[in-house]
Structure formats: C-alpha cells, structure tokens
Amino acid sequence: MNNKNRKIIITCAVTGAMHTPTMSEYLPITPEQIAQQAIEAVEAGASIVHLHARDPIDGRPSPDPALFDQFVPEIARQTGAVINITTGGSTRMTLKERLAYPLRARPEMCSLNMGSMNFSIHPIARKIDHWQHDWEKPYVEGMEDLIFRNTFKDIKHIMQELGESGTRFELECYDVGHLYNLAYFVDEGLIKPPFFIQSIYGVLGGLGPDPENLAMMRGVADRLFGRSSYEFSILGAGRHQMPLLTVGAVMGAHVRVGLEDSIYLEKGVMAKTNADQVRKIRRILEELSYEIATPDEARQILGLKGANNVGF
Numbered sequence: 001m002n003n004k005n006r007k008i009i010i011t012c013a014v015t016g017a018m019h020t021p022t023m024s025e026y027l028p029i030t031p032e033q034i035a036q037q038a039i040e041a042v043e044a045g046a047s048i049v050h051l052h053a054r055d056p057i058d059g060r061p062s063p064d065p066a067l068f069d070q071f072v073p074e075i076a077r078q079t080g081a082v083i084n085i086t087t088g089g090s091t092r093m094t095l096k097e098r099l100a101y102p103l104r105a106r107p108e109m110c111s112l113n114m115g116s117m118n119f120s121i122h123p124i125a126r127k128i129d130h131w132q133h134d135w136e137k138p139y140v141e142g143m144e145d146l147i148f149r150n151t152f153k154d155i156k157h158i159m160q161e162l163g164e165s166g167t168r169f170e171l172e173c174y175d176v177g178h179l180y181n182l183a184y185f186v187d188e189g190l191i192k193p194p195f196f197i198q199s200i201y202g203v204l205g206g207l208g209p210d211p212e213n214l215a216m217m218r219g220v221a222d223r224l225f226g227r228s229s230y231e232f233s234i235l236g237a238g239r240h241q242m243p244l245l246t247v248g249a250v251m252g253a254h255v256r257v258g259l260e261d262s263i264y265l266e267k268g269v270m271a272k273t274n275a276d277q278v279r280k281i282r283r284i285l286e287e288l289s290y291e292i293a294t295p296d297e298a299r300q301i302l303g304l305k306g307a308n309n310v311g312f
Contacts, residue, residue, distance in 0.1 A: 007293035012046035016260025017061035017090035031070035114178035118205030174206030202237035209240035
C-alpha cells in the first residue's frame with residue numbers, strides 16, 4: 001500500500017467560494033492577491049493550483065470570465081503549475097455560469113463534483129457578530145436551505161464539453177456514492193483512466209473526518225476501478241486538514257491544501273498565505289521520506305495534455 005519511492009502531488013486550492021472575507025483577513029480576494037498567493041504556493045511546492053474568482057470589491061464568489069482572465073494567464077506565465085479551474089463555482093451559480101470560463105480556457109484540469117449534495121457551513125454564522133459586507137451573513141446562513149447541484153445530466157454535459165478539448169478532472173468525491181457515480185460514467189465510456197479522485201472529508205453534508213473513512217473510500221475505489229487505474233488524493237476540511245493528509249499520504253494518497261479548505265495553519269493560528277500550508281505539508285511529507293512531485297511529474301502521473309494546449 002505504501003510506496004515511499006512514489007511522488008506525492010500537492011494541490012493548492014487558493015480561495016474557493018465557501019469562506020468569506022470576515023472569516024479571514026488573509027483570504028485572497030482581488031485578482032492580484034489570487035495570482036500572488038497561487039504563485040507563492042507553487043514556489044513552496046504545489047504542482048497544481050485550483051482556482052476560483054471573486055468580486056474584487058466585496059469578495060463574493062464570481063463566475064465572471066473577465067476576472068479569471070486577470071489572474072489565470074499571469075499564474076501560467078510565472079509558474080509551470082497545472083492550472084485547475086473550478087466547475088463547481090458556488091451553490092448559487094447556474095451550470096452555465098460555472099462553465100463560462102472553463103469552456104473558454106480549456107485548461108489541463110477542472111474540478112468536477114461527482115453528485116448533488118447538501119454542502120454547508122451555515123453553523124459558522126452563529127459565531128460571527130460583525131460582518132464586513134452585507135452579502136456575507138445571508139450567504140452563509142442561506143446554505144442551510146441550498147444544495148450543490150450536479151445531476152447525472154450535468155456531469156455528463158461537463159465531461160463531454162470539456163473532455164472534447166482534452167481537459168481532465170479532479171473528481172471530487174464527498175461520499176462513497178460519488179465513487180459509484182464515477183463508475184457509472186466509466187461504464188458509459190465518458191471518462192477514461194487515469195482518474196484523479198479527490199476524496200473529501202469534514203464538509204457538512206459529506207463524509208465525516210474519521211480516518212476509517214479514508215480506508216473505506218480507498219477500498220471501494222480499488223474494487224471499482226483497480227488501483228492501477230486511478231490516483232487517490234485527500235482533502236481534509238478545517239482543523240482536520242493536516243492530520244488527515246498525513247494519514248492519507250501514509251496510505252498512498254496525494255494531498256490538497258489551501259485557504260479554500262481551511263483558513264488555519266494550526267490550532268488557533270490562521271494561515272497568512274496559501275504557501276504557509278503548502279510549506280507545512282511539504283515539511284511533514286519530506287520528514288516521512290516522501291518526495292514531492294513537480295508540475296511536469298504531476299502531468300505525467302495524471303496523463304494531462306500539457307500547458308501548451310490550453311486557451312489562455
């Protein structure tokens with residue numbers, strides 16, 4: 001199960017759509033901030049950067065391609081990183097909005113949630129008395145009565161439309177049923193190995209952050225796909241980030257960090273940059289005698305089309 005000669009891919013999710021400016025003063029909001037933090041994360045050891053856009057005025061999530069255009073080409077110009085664009089956006093975006101930039105950019109990789117689900121951080125709203133922007137409190141509280149929608153038809157559409165340009169996917173699996181959803185699309189011939197399965201733990205609405213769940217998801221993936229057909233990665237939300245990533249690495253997984261997933265570096269200490277989290281997990285992994293994959297090694301492992309075959 002554990003091969004210390006393998007290379008571990010570090011993905012960094014730079015800003016996301018869940019946390020709001022009130023929750024962390026360090027959350028990158030403007031295109032300049034997103035670009036700077038992504039570049040620093042790559043310099044620290046991330047080979048993949050997973051990107052969302054935000055309104056630079058008040059920080060709300062945005063699908064506007066013009067905003068992506070202000071930072072994606074700059075990150076590509078200054079780094080050799082794999083650019084991974086969200087197709088998830090936020091629970092308030094339509095599928096058309098979520099795909100507006102990915103379809104134009106034709107990146108090497110996009111995220112793809114493997115099912116519809118409850119997806120929420122609404123309990124956090126009870127802990128905050130003062131908000132920086134008027135949109136934040138209703139946005140967070142409103143998650144209690146929203147779902148993230150990705151029907152079978154939605155997923156099929158994303159796979160077909162982006163797959164035509166050679167884009168591959170970070171297949172986000174929040175529960176074991178999402179692995180079976182992926183198996184359905186494999187049987188339909190809509191996606192081929194190697195699969196990059198991003199298993200996610202600790203998000204309200206998905207699997208809990210128990211180490212036993214990592215082993216369960218790994219075992220189901222092995223049965224459905226065979227270990228040689230996929231690469232397994234771990235995302236631990238919030239305070240579960242570093243412990244679960246360490247356990248996952250020992251199990252043979254790749255890892256994902258970033259302020260999208262956790263705004264903390266350790267208990268009571270906020271991460272001031274995404275690079276802080278990259279440096280921490282890299283130190284942990286290297287102390288365990290693992291090697292970190294470069295962007296080009298990540299491309300080879302995941303069978304990506306290459307940075308010269310994108311639309312930005």
